[in-house]
Amino acid sequence: xxxxxxxxxxxxxxxxxxxxxxxxxxxxxxxxxxxxxxxxxxxxxxxxxxxxxxxxxxxxxxxxxxxxxxxxxxxxxxxxxxxxxxxxxxxxxxxxxxxxxxxxxxxxxxxxxxxxxxxxxxxxxxxxxxxxxxxxxxxxxxxxxxxxxxxxxxxxxxxxxxxxxxxxxxxxxxxxxxxxxxxxxxxxxxxxxxxxxxxxxxxxxxxxxxxxxxxxxxxxxxxxxxxxxxxxxxxxxxxxxxxxxxxxxxxxxxxxxxxxxxxxxxxxxxxxxxxxxxxxxxxxxxxxxxxxxxxxxxxxxxxxxxxxxxxxxxxxxxxxxxxxxxxxxxxxxxxxxxxxxxxxxxxxxxxxxxxxxxxxxxxxxxxxxxxxxxxxxxxxxxxxxxxxxxxxxxxxxxxxxxxxxxxxxxxxxxxxxxxxxxxxxxxxxxxxxxxxxxxxxxxxxxxxxxxxxxxxxxxxxxxxx
Numbered sequence: 001x002x003x004x005x006x007x008x009x010x011x012x013x014x015x016x017x018x019x020x021x022x023x024x025x026x027x028x029x030x031x032x033x034x035x036x037x038x039x040x041x042x043x044x045x046x047x048x049x050x051x052x053x054x055x056x057x058x059x060x061x062x063x064x065x066x067x068x069x070x071x072x073x074x075x076x077x078x079x080x081x082x083x084x085x086x087x088x089x090x091x092x093x094x095x096x097x098x099x100x101x102x103x104x105x106x107x108x109x110x111x112x113x114x115x116x117x118x119x120x121x122x123x124x125x126x127x128x129x130x131x132x133x134x135x136x137x138x139x140x141x142x143x144x145x146x147x148x149x150x151x152x153x154x155x156x157x158x159x160x161x162x163x164x165x166x167x168x169x170x171x172x173x174x175x176x177x178x179x180x181x182x183x184x185x186x187x188x189x190x191x192x193x194x195x196x197x198x199x200x201x202x203x204x205x206x207x208x209x210x211x212x213x214x215x216x217x218x219x220x221x222x223x224x225x226x227x228x229x230x231x232x233x234x235x236x237x238x239x240x241x242x243x244x245x246x247x248x249x250x251x252x253x254x255x256x257x258x259x260x261x262x263x264x265x266x267x268x269x270x271x272x273x274x275x276x277x278x279x280x281x282x283x284x285x286x287x288x289x290x291x292x293x294x295x296x297x298x299x300x301x302x303x304x305x306x307x308x309x310x311x312x313x314x315x316x317x318x319x320x321x322x323x324x325x326x327x328x329x330x331x332x333x334x335x336x337x338x339x340x341x342x343x344x345x346x347x348x349x350x351x352x353x354x355x356x357x358x359x360x361x362x363x364x365x366x367x368x369x370x371x372x373x374x375x376x377x378x379x380x381x382x383x384x385x386x387x388x389x390x391x392x393x394x395x396x397x398x399x400x401x402x403x404x405x406x407x408x409x410x411x412x413x414x415x416x417x418x419x420x421x422x423x424x425x426x427x428x429x430x431x432x433x434x435x436x437x438x439x440x441x442x443x444x445x446x447x448x449x450x451x452x453x454x455x456x457x458x459x460x461x462x463x464x465x
Contacts (some may be wrong), residue, residue, distance in 0.1 A: 003162040004053045006082035008075055008106070009061025013088045016119040018145035019043060019056040027397045041217055047152065050159045055082060060102055084112045084158055091128035091142065092116040103135040112392070114139040114158055120149050159343060163220050178220070178227025179348050182261035184254065184285070186277050187235025189269045190297040194331035195219070198340075223341070233256040258284070258455045260277065262392060263291040263426070265340065265346050268326070270298045273310055274317055286321060289393035291347035291427040294326035295340060300333055323419055325426055335448075347426025348443070353394050353424065357387040364398060367417045376405045394422075403433035 005022075007015040020026055023043035041056040055078040058071035079085060087106055089099050106113045115137040118130045125142035132140060141154040141381045183191045199221055213242035217232040233254035258264055264285045268278050284291045298312065307328075314326055325343050329336035365387040373381035396418055417431045447455070 002051050002053050002128060002330075003083045003159060004006075004055065004081055005084050005158065006055045006075075006078040007086050008057055008060060008079065008102070009087060009088035010090070010096065010102070013059070013090045014145045015059075016056055017087075017462065018088065018118070018151070019054055021145055021148055021151055022052075032334070039272050041220075046156075047155050047159065047306065050162075050164065052155075052159060055223060060098075070120065078107065079106075079151060081110065082160065084114065085109065086117045086158070088135065089132055089422040090120050091123065091125075093122045095131045099132075099210050103137060104133075104210055107133055109135065112139070112143060112158075113137055113159060115155070116154065117142045118145055120144050121149055125150075129180050131287065174430055177426060178196045178222075178229055179344065180229045180231065180261045181263045181344060182233060182254075182257040182290075183265045183267060184233055185235060185267035186269070186275070186281075189235070189267045190331045191235065191267050192232055193296065194267060194297065194329070194337065195230055197331050197334050197432050199228060203364070213442070219287065226345075229371075229455060231255050231261060238279070244396045255284070258288055258290060261290055261352060262345050263293060265344070267297050267331075268291055268294065269374055270306075270310055274314055279317070282324075286428050289430065290429055291351045291392070293340065293343045293426055294349055295331075296326055296328045297331050297338075299328040300330040300335055301366055321428075323425060325425065343426065350422075350424035350427045351392040351394065351421055353388065353391070354386060360387060360396065363386040363418065363421050367414060367421075368419075371410075371413060374407060376402050381406060390430075393428045393430055394424065395432060397432050397434060399434050401435060403435045406433050 007019060009015055021040070022045045025043060030143050033120065043054045043056070045052055045054055060075050085106060087103065089095070093413040103115075113131060115135060117125075117132055117140065120128045120142045121144035129140060139157075141150065141157070143150045143154050145151065167249075186192050195217075196345055199219065201275045218228075219230040219232065221228055221230070234251065236251050242462055266278070266285065268274060268283060282292065294314075296314070299307070302310070318324060318326075326346075327336060327339055328345060331337060331339065364381075365384060368383055373383060375381075379402070381403060383398050383403060384400045384409045386396055386398045389395040396414075398414075411431055414431045418424075418431065419429050
């Protein structure tokens with residue numbers, strides 16, 4: 001097993017910056033103000049032949065009332081999961097009462113605790129670290145997370161106390177991640193509540209305030225023998241209402257989560273119905289080509305007339321994506337949440353169809369027999385054979401003559417018919433065409449001497465007539 005390292009400390013001491021340096025990514029949002037990180041975030045890193053897992057946590061002790069308690073609980077859960085603790089303090093700000101209080105709690109843990117005096121770039125590391133020896137933690141490491149100063153030496157010393165874990169290749173790690181499900185939606189529609197309900201634990205911070213989740217949280221777990229990875233994303237508002245730089249980065253991270261996911265779980269608010277922003281997000285998901293399942297949240301408490309109105313509105317406005325399925329749930333009470341898993345499975349299986357070229361070609365012949373391709377110029381378009389060209393979304397490549405001239409209306413007809421015959425649900429289908437190149441195109445026919453003499457005799461005969 002890989003050793004798990006938890007980063008803890010006061011707000012704005014550089015935990016997320018160190019997380020990005022240790023994982024060699026930009027997965028954690030970083031900004032020059034406290035309280036940005038709220039949920040615990042996992043990442044993988046490696047130094048030499050030693051892999052490890054890092055947990056980034058929110059700052060302990062400061063923040064908005066209500067949110068700070070949930071953030072602290074997330075940090076405490078990270079400490080319970082960790083094999084070693086990296087306790088960060090600010091070398092420029094000096095020793096504070098919050099550092100002393102947190103150090104007292106960490107000393108009670110039966111785990112190795114390493115004190116990291118951060119932000120020593122530009123100052124003498126011994127002078128900056130001197131006063132922190134009063135915390136009574138023997139393993140002290142002066143580091144600069146932003147520039148990487150002493151970070152490699154520190155992590156080598158931390159990992160030296162752990163045995164080398166068993167090596168795993170990239171294919172095994174990808175298989176362990178299972179079905180990647182990105183939870184997407186507008187702010188305050190109940191995405192984090194739904195994630196906690198799917199997991200059966202308070203994994204992410206839930207608070208009655210729009211924008212509680214700021215970063216994309218990646219959570220692997222197993223249910224009934226099937227591996228999943230949930231990606232809880234920040235709420236995405238309309239572009240005209242996004243002003244803070246941090247929120248702009250949160251939107252970028254959410255869009256990246258859609259690209260990395262197999263299935264997108266789009267959450268909408270039943271009280272507000274299907275808004276223009278919901279349709280905009282759905283359009284982006286379809287454009288990227290990901291599977292999508294719509295969860296209509298906050299369904300409990302809606303009167304019967306309102307429920308019928310919402311269903312009718314969804315069917316009317318989602319006519320451009322008849323393959324998509326929506327399900328009514330209540331993330332707060334758990335009503336209907338378990339029924340999302342069959343929809344996710346069917347969408348995931350549809351995104352990775354396994355069909356032979358022979359069978360797909362027979363389907364194409366059956367489809368074109370019902371409605372033949374249109375005529376272009378003097379001749380009708382001829383479609384010869386089809387094969388699978390990719391997955392997530394399924395790409396069907398059709399070869400033929402003049403196939404590049406197939407109109408969009410006939411392309412949509414083929415997509416709908418293939419989806420019907422292959423029984424695909426919850427995923428868009430891409431049909432692409434390839435025309436065979438003419439080997440004689442652009443080449444001049446060179447006549448032999450005999451052909452030239454024959455042509456001259458023929459022309460003389462024609463002129464006499």
